[in-house]
Amino acid sequence: MDKLLSVEMLNVVYGKGKDSVHAVKDVTFYIKPGEIFGLVGESGCGKSSLGKAVIRLTDPTSGTIDFNGTDVASLKGKALKTYRQEVQMVFQDPYGSLNPRMKVGSAIVDVLQVHKIGNNTMERRARVTELFEAVGLEPDWAWRYPHEFSGGQRQRICIARALALNPDLLVADEPVSALDVSVQAEILQLLEKLRASRQLAFLFVSHDLAVVRNVCDRVAVMYNGEIVEMGNVADVIDNPQHEYTRKLLEAVPSF
Amino acid sequence: MKNKSQSLWGDAWRRLKKNRLAMFCLGLVIFFTLLAVYGEIVYRYYEIKDVASPYSLTNLDIAYEAPSSRHWMGTDGLGRDVMARLVQGVRIAYKVGIITSMIAIPIGVILGCLAGFFGGKVDDFIVWLYSTFASMPGLLFILAIAMVVPDQGLLGVYLGIGLTTWVGLCRLVRGEVMKHKEQTYVQAAKALGLGSGRIMFKHILPNISHVIIVTFSLRFPAAVGTEVIMSFLGIGVQGEPSWGLMIDSARMRLWQGMWWEMTFVTIALFLLVLAFNLLGDALRDALDPRLND
Ligand SMILES: Nc1ncnc2c1ncn2[C@@H]1O[C@H](COP(=O)(O)OP(=O)(O)OP(=O)(O)O)[C@@H](O)[C@H]1O
Ligand SMILES: [Mg+2]
Numbered sequence: 444m445d446k447l448l449s450v451e452m453l454n455v456v457y458g459k460g461k462d463s464v465h466a467v468k469d470v471t472f473y474i475k476p477g478e479i480f481g482l483v484g485e486s487g488c489g490k491s492s493l494g495k496a497v498i499r500l501t502d503p504t505s506g507t508i509d510f511n512g513t514d515v516a517s518l519k520g521k522a523l524k525t526y527r528q529e530v531q532m533v534f535q536d537p538y539g540s541l542n543p544r545m546k547v548g549s550a551i552v553d554v555l556q557v558h559k560i561g562n563n564t565m566e567r568r569a570r571v572t573e574l575f576e577a578v579g580l581e582p583d584w585a586w587r588y589p590h591e592f593s594g595g596q597r598q599r600i601c602i603a604r605a606l607a608l609n610p611d612l613l614v615a616d617e618p619v620s621a622l623d624v625s626v627q628a629e630i631l632q633l634l635e636k637l638r639a640s641r642q643l644a645f646l647f648v649s650h651d652l653a654v655v656r657n658v659c660d661r662v663a664v665m666y667n668g669e670i671v672e673m674g675n676v677a678d679v680i681d682n683p684q685h686e687y688t689r690k691l692l693e694a695v696p697s698f
Numbered sequence: 699m700k701n702k703s704q705s706l707w708g709d710a711w712r713r714l715k716k717n718r719l720a721m722f723c724l725g726l727v728i729f730f731t732l733l734a735v736y737g738e739i740v741y742r743y744y745e746i747k748d749v750a751s752p753y754s755l756t757n758l759d760i761a762y763e764a765p766s767s768r769h770w771m772g773t774d775g776l777g778r779d780v781m782a783r784l785v786q787g788v789r790i791a792y793k794v795g796i797i798t799s800m801i802a803i804p805i806g807v808i809l810g811c812l813a814g815f816f817g818g819k820v821d822d823f824i825v826w827l828y829s830t831f832a833s834m835p836g837l838l839f840i841l842a843i844a845m846v847v848p849d850q851g852l853l854g855v856y857l858g859i860g861l862t863t864w865v866g867l868c869r870l871v872r873g874e875v876m877k878h879k880e881q882t883y884v885q886a887a888k889a890l891g892l893g894s895g896r897i898m899f900k901h902i903l904p905n906i907s908h909v910i911i912v913t914f915s916l917r918f919p920a921a922v923g924t925e926v927i928m929s930f931l932g933i934g935v936q937g938e939p940s941w942g943l944m945i946d947s948a949r950m951r952l953w954q955g956m957w958w959e960m961t962f963v964t965i966a967l968f969l970l971v972l973a974f975n976l977l978g979d980a981l982r983d984a985l986d987p988r989l990n991d
Contacts, residue, residue: 457874499887500885500888500889523891525893527889527891528891531889531890532889534885535885536882539882540882540883540886541883542883542887542901543883543905544904545901545904546906553892553896553900554890554891554892557890557891557892557893557896558891575990595838601886604886604890605890607890608890608891639709646948658950
């Protein structure tokens with residue numbers, strides 16, 4: 444079985460000594476190409492910390508993160524920059540995720556330039572147009588400032604930006620929880636579409652079991668920094684083994 | 699689409715326009731700026747023609763004439779027209795204000811960005827550095843630098859003021875960068891593989907540019923004031939009229955009733971400082987969205 448990402452015995456500890464927080468404890472899981480892998484758990488259980496460790500915004504304290512055969516847990520400099528092209532992230536807060544003083548398209552052109560994609564600004568702008576079309580936005584809107592967009596539109600822009608480098612894995616940290624319910628569905632559809640058209644895999648962080656049930660293939664339940672249960676979505680949600688998973692499900696009336 | 703197409707600066711300008719005092723100060727600042735440009739042109743003109751400029755020609759026959767229709771602000775002890783010298787003094791004042799800013803602002807911005815962005819040891823070092831600077835008595839330090847720099851007139855003044863007045867801006871920039879560093883757009887930029895320099899100066903800096911503009915408008919008149927004090931103490935400009943020199947020479951005869959030179963220079967200095975300060979304050983308020991509408 445081929446794996447895109449394989450995480451083993453990963454630990455993330457913030458700080459040192461008495462005040463340290465052990466946010467991620469001995470976590471092991473894998474994600475297959477084109478798979479949507481859900482991560483659920485209550486607030487503060489370490490979901491974001493795990494996601495940030497995978498994309499290397501946080502340095503893991505120990506453990507391995509194998510991506511396509513290379514351990515990326517301790518990559519630095521150039522190698523880390525190359526890894527950035529493989530894994531990208533979409534954040535929860537669409538309002539803070541865009542630089543308020545930069546046209547949204549210019550921010551994407553900037554990324555392309557840093558990674559030497561495209562030969563000149565013309566080619567990069569053309570790429571921005573493609574990306575905007577891919578996420579269902581008017582290409583002309585690329586040359587506007589963030590404050591002119593709604594939350595859902597911003598989240599589409601963030602997705603376009605993340606796709607600029609053509610990644611194989613997208614860490615989506617609660618990508619819809621800040622949005623209206625109707626807009627949530629549109630963004631989730633977009634993610635599904637991207638999975639199908641680009642073989643894009645997702646680490647999909649959420650605390651909403653209904654959403655997870657709808658979009659994920661497999662799911663891991665996280666509690667207090669540890670993964671307590673993992674499996675196919677249907678198995679875990681319809682037939683939970685761990686007591687904590689049952690509690691989580693009880694809290695949601697529709698199940 | 700939300701149609702709130704105003705940018706930060708557009709908004710600020712709209713609010714500033716409603717503030718009549720601020721607009722009056724803006725007018726004054728523009729007026730002084732034009733005088734400074736005029737003074738520079740006059741100075742260059744006589745330099746190229748290689749003749750002594752009329753405002754520095756002495757004529758003892760008309761020394762200490764009170765204001766009249768021929769000399770609106772009177773003449774000084776060497777028979778030179780006070781108004782012409784006052785206008786030339788604006789040129790020196792602006793030079794000091796601008797050149798010292800060109801030294802102090804880059805230092806403050808760069809060190810502030812580095813400290814705020816990298817934190818840890820870099821931050822410790824920079825905080826130590828500016829605390830050290832801040833704990834030294836400013837004017838003494840400026841005088842020390844000016845003494846060490848060989849003659850060259852104003853160079854010592856520029857360096858002295860420039861190297862001692864970056865601390866306030868550095869503190870402000872450091873704090874702002876720390877705030878922005880935690881925002882998601884900076885996290886996203888890191889995840890996208892942008893380098894630290896690019897994130898600091900291309901992405902964060904435009905978000906805090908208002909801090910720099912406001913600082914400039916507040917430190918500019920302060921630098922002019924310092925030049926006046928230094929010229930008064932005998933360090934700085936030689937030959938060209940500066941407000942400091944004028945005050946220094948005027949004070950000798952003040953008690954004999956020669957009030958005009960001192961009065962007009964003081965008024966000019968007062969207006970310049972006041973205009974910049976009030977405009978800077980108004981700008982700071984106009985740029986702070988929490989204080990408006
Ligand atoms: N930079 C940090 N420094 C210190 N502690 C941190 C840091 N980031 C997170 N933590 C702590 O680590 C723990 C896990 O936080 P994390 O953000 O990963 O949780 P989460 O599951 O994403 O929660 P939420 O659902 O609220 O987003 C929390 O106790 C949090 O306070
Ligand atoms: Mg989180």
